[in-house]
Amino acid sequence: MNVNLKSLVQVLHADWIGTDGPVLIEQISIDSRSLQNGPQTLFFALSGVNNDAHTYISELIEKGVRNFVVEYIPEKYHGKANFLLVQSALDALQKFAAHHRNLxxxxxxxxxxxxxxxxxxxxxxxxxxxxxxxxxxxxxxxxxxxxxxxxxxxxxxxxxxxxxxxxxxxxxxxxxxxxxxxxxxxxxxxxxxxxxxxxxxxxxxxxxxxxxxxxxxxxxxxxxxxxxxxxxxxxxxxxxxxxxxxxxxxxxxxxxxxxxxxxxxxxxxxxxxxxxxxxxxxxxxxxxxxxxxxxxxxxxxxxxxxxxxxxxxxxQGLYPVEMRLEVKNGIHNCSIIDDSYSSDFQSLKIALDFLESQKKNASKTVILSDIFQSGFSNEELYFKVAQLIADNKVNRVIGIGSTISSFKNKFSNCLTYQNTAGFINDFENLNFANETILIKGARSFQFEEIVFLLEEKTHETILEINLNSISHNLNFFKSKLANNVKIMVMVKAFGYGNGGLEIAKLLEHHKVDYLGVAFADEGISLKNGGIKLPIMVLNPESTSFASIIQYQLEPEIYSLKGLNAFLKIAREKNLKDFPIHIKLDTGMHRLGFEENTIDELIETLKGNSTVRIQSILSHMATSDDMKHYDFAMSQIRLFEKLSSKLMNELSVNPIRHILNTSGISNFPGAQYNMVRLGIGLYGVSNDASEQKYLENVGTLKSIISQVRTIPAGDSVGYGRRFMAVKETKIATIPIGYADGISRLWGNGVGYIRIKNQKASIVGSVCMDMLMVDVSGIDCKEGDSVIIFGESPTVTEIADALKTIPYEILTSISQRVKRVFFR
Missing domain, CATH: 3.40.1190.10 (Mur-like, catalytic domain)
Structure with missing residues (x-):
């Protein structure tokens, strides 16, 4: 693409506000986070219910972008870039594409x-x-x-x-x-x-x-x-x-x-x-x-x-289509982005953006096959590919194929092989460790063999995490917020069992305002993983205060004893304005300053320059149950009273937040400056009318290890809790209570799905396996099974076990491999 920017004024029905000189556009963009944005990029500032890209124009200008299609020009940026002013940036994007198609x-x-x-x-x-x-x-x-x-x-x-x-x-x-x-x-x-x-x-x-x-x-x-x-x-x-x-x-x-x-x-x-x-x-x-x-x-x-x-x-050569990018744990502390069945220029750009958003390690490697059907000559194609790789700050390129090998000199730090076999033969000499690896190859190169070599070997039960669904659920709740209300997302308990760092990476990509964890070690793990977002520690222990300060975490302070302990170590380290979060007890009676301690809290903090109150918060006990509406409102009123007193007497204006996931939906008038999103991000609501708008995030999968047929009168599992009343076909699945499956879900209470059919769990759930009745289901060893996901849902399981979805999700053992995909 080589387009004169001014020629688009008529195409887009735009007003031109910019320089008189000619400007050549080589690519368009709608993502401010892409490392591919540059001086020849035309950025369309799309605005919608959940986001307004105009707010990122300042940072894009700092990165060198000079050309924008906008619905308005942010203050102070007149004269600093070229602007095509339109009524709708989305409509302009569509007009531009239609114009291009007609060529x-x-x-x-x-x-x-x-x-x-x-x-x-x-x-x-x-x-x-x-x-x-x-x-x-x-x-x-x-x-x-x-x-x-x-x-x-x-x-x-x-x-x-x-x-x-x-x-x-x-x-x-x-x-x-x-x-x-x-x-x-x-x-x-x-x-x-x-x-x-x-x-x-x-x-x-x-x-x-x-x-x-x-x-x-x-x-x-x-x-x-x-x-x-x-x-x-x-x-x-x-x-x-x-x-x-x-x-x-x-x-x-x-x-x-x-x-x-x-x-x-x-x-x-x-x-x-x-x-x-x-x-x-x-x-x-x-x-x-x-x-x-x-x-x-x-x-x-x-x-x-x-x-x-x-x-x-x-x-006869048709093949299963893999329609997603997967993030997998790799050997030697690597993470792998598996895009091993696709190699074209457009999808490479998408994969490189995904690599940047999901990288666990700072060092980035791309394993890339020859690229087919680009529409460019090979000389032009590999020049563009090399430029993409450089823009995305990739540390190492491994090219596989005769064509990419002949253009090796266009890449820095590039190693090439004529074919996949050559790479595999040299695998032991390549020293993969502590890096994020994008594996992207045309189907004919059989890069699944490379994925197998690099993937961490674990047992066959996996928890698949749909990152698109997390993005959808985040945007659903963001759409409920008033303008300028911030959002903190809870990633405690290993991201509610779904995986902490990977989800934190995605949330950082979506520019949420805060992350919340329960304990300091969770926050330290995220910081070590490269997370730069502010992280609040909700249950800090005094023994962790030094580490909290070292890793620039932000503690919740909920008692005078804790406050004095933190102030002591803060003075010893000569801190100034270190952010803390004051927790008020408005009726939950779990943690927090009660009303009778507020005066002493104020006296302790008055004139103190060592710490700064970053936020004041409380926690609602019944935001999910409108039968307790009056109690919930009494909490909100008390929070307003106590937080206002703190703000007035200490002359501070911190963030205030009291709403959790249910509160966002049920008490929109109490959003204050920030809300805290938890279980809703993971696709669970206790409101049936709201649940239908959320997408399932986690799907727990396993396989059939063995199938057998037993005669009437035989039993299955420990204690002979299941006795066959007729000839029964039994399948054994390699997942048990050590993986997080409650024993209460066994012996006819629960079920799994095989080929979209229910298979009742029979006998006791064992430590590492469970057995199901597959009579009438055409299945064999190695077939995939669904433990939970779309059906049964974690809510359905929780209801049957008389517990809550949180417990089901957070019980899944970390020995179960998490696979993230988009």
Whole structure:
């Protein structure tokens, strides 16, 4: 991309406020945190319910960014940069992408639907890449922001585009249609995703079809509802001769009729009829969703006039699509970002930003294969890649492949190998330790072998943490806050069992204001991990005060004894204005200064310059139970009274905070200057109406170790607590109470899910394993199982065990490996 900035004034309907000289734009950005921002970046300052990028313009200018699309110019920055002033930065971004798309004239595949968009896109890229230079959406960039970011990556060397479009409500698709302008439309499976944004299924289908209003062909699976919607749609939008290219399992009038399906050894054999001829096709999957997605690909190849032999040969090579970046613990205190099945320029930029946001170690290494289908010449491509690597301050590059090896001199501190085998042979000499490693390679390089070498070896039970869901839940609660209310997020107890440092990294990336931990060692661990956010220690012990000071943590002070002890050590270290947090007891009666101690507290602090009251806080006992509304309000009134007295008599104006997760929702009038978000971040609410807006964060998974069939009368497990009344198939799972599974969840009370079916736990939960009844479930050793997640939820388990979700989450042993993904 090389665009004259002033030429965009008319495109964006913008007012120009800047210098008269020509400015060349090479890339656009919406993320102030990206290390790729620079003098040739055009930054779109998007504003929304949860964030306003205009607040980051000052720091972007300090980093060298000089060109902005803004809705207003922050005070004091007139004349310090070039500004394109618009009514809506998002609308301007979409206009820019639509303008860029119109510069190119080649086939573009547009995909929409509820399920399968990303998989069909990736498979089409694989199937068509021998014949086309393809530009496609990176990952699942299909939103009002993701689509324009995908499309602006088109360059002159591309001759086919594949872009997906996702919507969550009405009046969104027409904007995406203007940006994508598909010439081949694919409607994938229509399911229940985002149903809440539409009146009914028909409205949702009608809205999705707007992507295809100027499209010459629409590929879809026939069914009564879709056919009815398409009939009306075709009558309304007759701007082009349109072909409806359909397929069906049951309707022989479809253009492609699936005559038969047969599953054999995890492979699906189908026979299809097209233009009155029958053809056989082997699809290397047995599940129905994958077969549907593969048939969408089949119709695309048929529309593009590929012959049956070529189709068969290529579709046999289809593979499972990994749609997420995973963070894993590695050997020798390394952390690994696994993106081992993708190597293209656009997704490399995304992965490098993710590397920066999730790095546990300051030292960064990138293991990178040859990059395909960039649209650039190799000389230009590897110049750009080397620049990206340098901008992201990567310490070491390991290139694998003949092409990247020939451009080794463009990188600093670069080691290359012709193939993956060469790297593996030299692995022992590479000395991986105390670094964050991004592993990014095209599928043909089999980088999963490298991941296996570098990954810390643990047992097969894992807790998967969805970082996207954490971001979603954070933004949900931020949307409830008044302007300028700060947010502290609790990451105590190992991030409520989910993993402390990794989540803290993400929260720092989202620019939360404070982190909260229970004890000093938790805060020290985060500081040693590179966290720079202020960290409040809620339960500091006097023996930890020296460490708190050393690591620049901030203690909660809740008693005169503790205050005097901290003041003593603070004076010994000649501290000045060290931040402390004063805890008031307003009725919880756990920790805090009671009303009768406030005068002595004031007397102790008056005239003291050693410490500074950073905040005053209290804790509500019943914010989650509106039956105790009056008591909760009495706490808030007492907090107002005592905190105001402290502020007035000490002439201070600290942050005040009393609300926890439930309080944010139930007592919005008491937000003060800050709130504390805890369990809600992890996707748990005790309000059913609120729960549906939160996303599940943690999914505890394991595998089947062994399957056996026992006769009636035999027992399972310790104490013979389960006796089979009939022949029963039993599966053993390698997870037990040492991993955090309560014994009370055993013997018919609880269940797990195998292939989305309930499998009741039978017998006692053992220390390291449990047994389930899998009679009627088609499963085998090695199959994955869900212990908790979407179902059963931690709330469901907690209700059955008469406890709270906190206990379920925090009980998961640290011997269970955490895998973080986005």
């Amino acid at each position: 190119f004239n080649f086939p573009v595949v547009g995909l929409t639907g509820s399920n399968g968009k990303t998989i069909v896109k990736e498979w089409l890229n694989f199937l068509l890449s021998p014949d086309y230079n393809i530009i496609r959406s990176p990952k699942s960039y299909n939103s009002q922001v993701g689509v324009p970011l995908s499309v602006v990556a088109i360059n002159e060397k591309h001759n086919l585009g594949i872009f997906e479009a996702g919507i969550s409500t009405v009046n969104e698709m027409e904007k995406l249609e203007q940006i994508i302008k598909p010439t081949i439309g694919i409607l994938t499976n229509i399911g229940t995703a985002h149903d809440e944004g539409f009146l009914n299924l028909v409205q949702k289908i009608d809205e999705k079809l707007l992507l295809f209003k100027d499209c010459p062909v629409i590929i879809y699976q026939k069914n009564e509802i879709v056919d009815s919607c398409l009939s009306q749609f075709a009558a309304e939008y007759m701007l082009h001769p349109r072909k409806l290219f359909s397929w069906s399992y049951t309707d022989p009038t479809a253009d492609v009729f699936i005559l038969k399906r047969e599953i054999k050894d995890e492979v699906t054999l189908i026979q299809y009829q097209f233009k009155k001829e029958n053809h056989d096709l082997e699809i290397p999957f047995s599940d129905s969703a994958s077969v549907e997605n593969a048939v969408s690909c089949l119709l695309t190849l048929l529309y593009l006039e590929y012959d049956a032999e070529t189709i068969q040969n290529r579709m």
